[in-house]
Amino acid sequence: MPDVTRRMLSLLSTLQTGRSFSGGQLSARTGVSPRTVRRDVDRLREYGYPVETRPGPGGHYRLVAGAAMPPLMLEDDEAVAVLLGLAALASTGSAAAGSVDEAATRAFGKVEQYMPKRLRHRIARLRASLDTGDVSAPSTSAGYLGELADAIAHRQLVSFEYRRANGSASSRRVEPHRQLHHLQRWYLLAWDLDKGDWRVFRTDRIDALRLSTTAFGEREAPPALDFLVAGIRRNREVVAFTIDAPAGPVAEAFRHDTAELTALEDGRTRVVLHQESWEWPLAAVASLNAAFTIEAPPSFLEGYRAFAARLRAAAR
Numbered sequence: 001m002p003d004v005t006r007r008m009l010s011l012l013s014t015l016q017t018g019r020s021f022s023g024g025q026l027s028a029r030t031g032v033s034p035r036t037v038r039r040d041v042d043r044l045r046e047y048g049y050p051v052e053t054r055p056g057p058g059g060h061y062r063l064v065a066g067a068a069m070p071p072l073m074l075e076d077d078e079a080v081a082v083l084l085g086l087a088a089l090a091s092t093g094s095a096a097a098g099s100v101d102e103a104a105t106r107a108f109g110k111v112e113q114y115m116p117k118r119l120r121h122r123i124a125r126l127r128a129s130l131d132t133g134d135v136s137a138p139s140t141s142a143g144y145l146g147e148l149a150d151a152i153a154h155r156q157l158v159s160f161e162y163r164r165a166n167g168s169a170s171s172r173r174v175e176p177h178r179q180l181h182h183l184q185r186w187y188l189l190a191w192d193l194d195k196g197d198w199r200v201f202r203t204d205r206i207d208a209l210r211l212s213t214t215a216f217g218e219r220e221a222p223p224a225l226d227f228l229v230a231g232i233r234r235n236r237e238v239v240a241f242t243i244d245a246p247a248g249p250v251a252e253a254f255r256h257d258t259a260e261l262t263a264l265e266d267g268r269t270r271v272v273l274h275q276e277s278w279e280w281p282l283a284a285v286a287s288l289n290a291a292f293t294i295e296a297p298p299s300f301l302e303g304y305r306a307f308a309a310r311l312r313a314a315a316r
Contacts, residue, residue: 007032011040015051020060037061048116079119083111083126091132092184099139100186137184138204147209148188151176157193157212163205174199175216178224183256189224191216200228229258233274239281240295241271245288253284278303 010030014021023034030037041051041061050064089104096102112123151158159173174190181187186203198221243250247263250271254261257280260272273281278300285292294304 008040008043011037012044012049015044015049015061015063020054020062022060026061048118076119076122079115079123080126083108083123083130086111087130087132092135092137094139096139098141098143100142100145101137101139103142135184138202140186140204141206144203144206144209145179145186147211148176148179148203151211152178155215155217157214157216158190158209159212160209161207162201163207172199172201174201175219177219177221179203180224180228182225182228183258187228189221189227191219191221198222198227200231232258236274236276237297237300239273239275239278239297239300241273241281241285241292242295243269243271243285243288243290243292245269245290249288253287254281257281257284275300279307282307 007030011026014026014029021029023037026037027034030040032040041053044051052062052064054060086104086108090101090108092101094101095105108127112120112127115123148158150156155175157173158176159171161169162172163169173193174188175193176188176190178189179186180189180200188201188203188206190199190201191197192199242264244267246267247261247269250269251259251261254271254273257273262270262272264270271281275281278296294301296304
């Protein structure tokens with residue numbers, strides 16, 4: 001099967017040049033007999049690729065005119081995954097013009113025309129049957145993500161205006177190295193030329209992105225995701241909950257946070273969080289309906305005690 005797959009991909013790559021090829025030419029290029037070429041062409045047609053055949057002297061094979069993007073060769077589960085991926089991405093953000101989520105929304109409505117014929121009815125039914133809830137996340141420019149990918153690949157310096165969380169703005173000039181997607185946010189890991197250090201930037205806070213013709217050299221970057229998480233945790237307090245519940249439900253409750261979970265032998269689960277304020281974990285803990293203990297800094301413990309008193313008073 002691997003040999004057949006490689007042969008089919010080679011045949012398809014040859015035909016996608018737009019030229020016409022005789023059976024003998026395709027036989028020589030793929031290293032198989034003319035009879036096998038004919039069988040392989042039939043397979044391509046079964047996958048939905050429109051291969052035209054002209055028999056007799058001067059006969060040829062070619063992809064028909066207008067087939068610059070023929071139907072995709074996807075297995076059934078791959079086609080479903082493509083559609084679900086677009087649906088999930090479309091459900092994030094505010095659908096601002098030019099954003100990734102807005103582009104995914106448009107692509108979601110067009111995807112079935114690029115699927116193999118044998119899958120189009122299933123894809124249409126799946127699209128018609130699917131609803132997704134909105135996820136609160138900032139919209140990020142699809143164009144910026146594409147331009148940053150180009151800059152990373154070609155090692156081009158980039159400059160942009162950057163808005164901090166407090167609203168202040170600054171001009172930055174950086175060497176882009178990696179893009180990250182973490183907890184519904186897009187980030188850029190880059191070497192900041194003015195700071196002389198590694199920095200992580202929220203892509204949705206980037207404006208006026210400009211690619212320079214100036215290239216930069218090799219630089220050993222830190223592990224991108226570890227660096228991002230460490231930056232998010234900086235200046236946060238450590239809070240630990242030991243919960244009388246197994247790890248599965250606990251992981252589900254804390255799915256929107258970067259939590260360190262440890263399953264204990266007695267069926268309990270220890271959760272370690274890095275938090276800016278004491279309020280954030282309360283909803284997740286309450287949803288588990290289980291007993292728990294807390295280890296936290298004094299300021300956090302005081303907040304929990306005060307909230308418990310207010311809750312008791314409200315319950316009365």
